[in-house]
Amino acid sequence: MRVFLAVHLPRLQLEVFQPKWRPEPAHGCVVLDRDKVLAADGVARSAGVRVGMQRGGVLTLAPEVEMYERDPGREHVAQREVAVALMQFSPDVAVLEEAVVVVDVGASLRLFGGLLAVCRQAKAILEAIGLTARISAAPTGQGAWLLARHRSRRVLKIDSLERQLSALPLLSVPEVRPFTDWFTGLGCETIADVRRLPRAGLQRRCGEHLLDSLDRAFGTTPELFDWLELPPTFSARIEMPDRIEHAEAALFGAHRLVVQLCGWLCAKHLALTGATLLLEHERGRQAIDPTPIEIALGEPTWREDHLVRLIKERLARVELTAPVIALRLDALDVQPAVPVSSTLFPEPGGSAEEHARLVELLVARLGEDNVLKPSPTADYRPEIANRWVPVGNTSKSTMLPEGLPRPTWLLEKPVRLLMRKHRPFYGSPLRMVSPGERIEAGWFDGELMTRDYFVAQTEDQTCFWIYRERVSSRDAEEDQRWFLHGLFG
Known part of the structure; x- marks a missing residue:
């Protein structure tokens, strides 16, 4: 059974400038496209700003509002970040138009505990990235796309999908919009009204693309997607919305990079053993070298929560010499991931991987020289034989x-x-x-x-x-x- 998850980012144009983890400006924020309002936050709307309003009208109603010019490049980068992060569920991820990402999760539902669990985890990933999402699921990718554009619905059967899609307004289908006046003159209001029209006449009037889009949405025609391809190595960068004076404040940006890293690792079936987080400072004549934070792992991992905890502990021990303006995360050492043990009776007291994660967390919190392991020397006298070395020491012991x-x-x-x-x-x-x-x-x-x-x-x-x-x-x-x-x- 194929199940597609569609993630729509309805506030993408606005949130690339004002992500959710950044406090809203006191006087509001709007995004302009050719001097017309494309998106506005709650504060600006309460002042009377509306979509489609001219720049002059915005300045008249809210002269202190923050205004940004739309940046399609940043929107595409943010959409791609979401796509890479969602590869934790499946390597089949496609970036579609109108700020939608589609994931084929049919083969992963049992692994992640069902559709509801997948939706909850996907929403948590979007929260970490700092974007608002509307998530829908359907047995067809085009159907999930249409549902996500208007409402959050989860359907698993074709019959249920047909009822949900038929009630959507006809303008939900992009191929219908150039012929809006013609369909309105015929009295069409929903997708069901369009489908009741003769197919031959629709094809002559609107071309093949409209019928093909509807057929793919309702599951009567096979779907083809341009699945996202990942680079062989992982390196991601994010610019901070404001200068950061304390290292702990960089955690939200680091978390955003980590969820992308975990998606890349899962899609490549790899586990991380070493990475570097670079805290970038001012550029120009007074440029300062980035502050590196080395993340060395005793056991390979691809778990988001463990990596975030390690980075949090390391950031708490860093004293910045200059404000941070950007973060960069590079995966230095990776290896093939080992499947999780499926033994009937788990090891008492936790697995070896859990012990290794605990040791890594202690090292990040206390420092490598303060977490020791026994390494006795070849001497019968206990005072001399008793020797402790850092857990990262690889010297042989007796x-x-x-x-x-x-x-x-x-x-x-x-x-x-x-x-x-x-x-x-x-x-x-x-x-x-x-x-x-x-x-x-x-x-x-x-x-x-x-x-x-x-x-x-x-x-x-x-x-x-x-x-x-x-x-x-x-x-x-x-x-x-x-x-x-x-x-x-």
Whole structure:
């Protein structure tokens, strides 16, 4: 079953200048096309500005309103950004006229949890980009296009689609508009009225394009789309609407780039392992080199939420030397994506990928030098063998002998324990619960160590790693000394 998702951007002409995440200007905003109002926001409309009004009329009613000249190039770029981001659902995405993007999601519905879930996720993507969207779904791409242009409707059957399309006004079909007066003279008001006219007469009067458009919308003729083709590498740039003085304020722009990156990764069946976010500053004579933010991933990913969290943590630790005027995101390292595991019984405590994402988030928040992993060295003495390195360190470590109880935390300096009734005491009498491990090493570097280690347990079942110093036979009459050296989790 083919299902097409049509995303219409009704405020595209306006929102390329005033995206939703930018506060609306106090006196309103309008977009002009050849000195006539093409689009106006709520503030301007409340002042009396209407579509089609001349520039002079706008200045008379609202002299302080912000006016922009229409920029078809920016509109096309924004529409393409939406198309790339929607490739998270399907690689078959087409950019159509009148600010509509069509996606063939029929093969992806089960994967994403059904049509309603796909629509909700698509709306969240459009929110991240900062655009208003009207989303419709239909079994034909042209039908979804017509529905999205006028209302948000989701239909999955041809019969339901025919009822919905038949009630639309005849001007919904672009091929009808050049013959508006003729159809109005015949008393036609809806698409149903047009379809009731003789096909032969319509073809002679209006040509083949009108009938072909209607046939494709109602599913009686096959559809052909010019699917969007992606470049082999990903690099996207966005200019900030205002100068940004604090790095955290760049998150909305970075999020807009990330959703495009995720769409590119899904369409290419790739996963990201490394990227660079460039914070661009002023250009010209006093140009400053962009501030780079390296994003290194321990595990390949294509998840939007994880990448946004990493960037958010990294931006919080950046101090800007100059205002930011633009952002650029480059995917440096990618590799083929590994399908998600479909095992019947998931790993307890989370998967390896979830652990890797947690470590990456901690590194972004705390810094690489503050997130460590154990890397023991080849020495029997615990103080020397115990070594911790940054998680990004790839140097090889020595494996500890299996079967020996070793704690995760060692005290920087062992603490001598009290003795009560010839037993070590630490809050309560300690009871040995493991055989002894004898360590005798260090003779080769003058740091001789002779100890017997045990796992000891208190009355509340807390476990400690303690040792006693070995003494010679002539000192046997002295009390043995016990020390606390490690703590078990």
